[in-house]
Amino acid sequence: MxxxxxxxxxxxxxxxxxxxxxxxxxxxxxxxxxxxxxxxxxxxxxxxxxxxxxxxxxxxxxxxxxxxxxxxxxxxxxxxxxxxxxxxxxxxxxxxVLRLGFEYLASLELTELGRPLLERLRDEIGYPTNLVVRDGRSIVYVAKAVSPRPFASSVNVGTRLPAHATVLGRVLLEDLPLAELRALYPEAQLEVFSDSTPRTADALFAIVQRDRERGYVLQEGFFESSISTIAAPVRDRTGKVVAALGATIPAAHIDPAHFDPDQLDAMVEKVRNTAGELSRLLDYRPSLHSAGKVVNLYRE
Structure with missing residues (x-):
């Protein structure tokens, strides 16, 4: 730019x-x-x-x-x-530099395709929605749809946060084999941002593999105590996770006293469906990457 x-x-x-x-x-x-x-x-x-x-x-x-x-x-x-x-x-x-960054983000096929989907999801659920990518050990917000209701969140397009300590980062790390994750985080103890932050690369790997098997993440106060996040992976034609799509909700709002469980399940499904729709726009074909294929992520 x-x-x-x-x-x-x-x-x-x-x-x-x-x-x-x-x-x-x-x-x-x-x-x-x-x-x-x-x-x-x-x-x-x-x-x-x-x-x-x-x-x-x-x-x-x-x-x-x-x-x-x-x-x-x-x-x-x-x-x-x-x-x-x-x-x-x-x-x-x-x-x-900022203009250069925004021009780069605007040039990405991912953001162009994802922005209208984020806005539609935001309108459906009534909460802010985000799209992030990974840059090494950080996540970078590349698109965002702001909710009209007041919401205490300081993230904007271009904001960087630690991948290992965020829900969206966990989604972006779930494809990494254990050896690659250890290489990315060679230190004995990971930097701690909350009580929920995994302390080691092996502990992080165990968490992201459970996320991977589930197909989404719903976590209260993982990075900030007042924020809950629903997130799902976005994959491209190679089958790799290239982005994480999420919705940000006040932590108290996922409490059963505020949310009917069925309503929360419906919100999770909307996030997953939107991530799946963006994946298909990026030419991801689940049948080509799942049938008869076993990936050993525990390889050393």
Whole structure:
């Protein structure tokens, strides 16, 4: 997604541009632009834990001279990809990065197909609905349908949360064999966000396999004590889980005193059916991935 401003390009002969992609026997590094690579690596240093950083800190992390970092920051600041925090010497990501992220999300077939389904499900059940994908150990919200009724939730499109500590994340992890899950979470103890957070990769695996066999998750207060979530997997033509589709409900509302069990069952079924409908739009065919096929997820 283009930034709102672009530097003027210098005139260049077409002979300077490769007519084809690199041949198999050519070195890919030949086509890498070092300055662009350093600029992108610089942007990648910012995170939810490191929202602001100084030029000196960035130079230390990237192992490049401060003068190089100053030039990179000046260019990125001009284009809107970084900005000064509170007008000081530290920098943070700028709005151009956000625009880039939204353009990427908008380009995804998944979000284009999923958005109207989320809105329909939201209208049917009266609660917010979400679509998330996994990025390593995090889940990322890529689409959301907001409920008209007041609801205390801070998640928006682009919000990242820990996969192992969320219901939607559990759905996205359920296809991983035990060995891959252990590789993703090599630490002895997982970071704890609530009393429900699994403490180890093996405990997480046991939970997600039960989720997988059930075909959906309904959990009260797994990540936030006041929030309950119903979630189901979305699969593509390969049969792999590519997204999780969910509905967010105030925790108290799944209490039998507020909800008739049949009403709750109907809501779960609507979430599952919507996830199944999106899977079919992504060309998932259950018959091609279930008949006579046994997957050993416990392989080491």
């Amino acid at each position: 283009p930034a709102s401003a672009r530097p003027q390009a210098q005139t260049m002969s077409t002979s300077a541009i490769p007519a084809t992609t690199p041949a198999a026997n050519e070195t890919p590094d030949k086509y890498i632009v070092p300055g662009l690579e350093r600029g992108l690596r610089l942007l990648g240093e910012f995170s939810s834990k490191d929202r602001t950083m100084s030029a000196a800190e960035l130079a230390r992390r990237l192992k490049v001279p401060r003068s190089t970092v100053f030039r990179l920051l000046a260019t990125l600041e001009m284009l809107g990809f970084v900005e000064r925090a509170d007008g000081g010497r530290d920098f943070r990501l700028g709005m151009a």
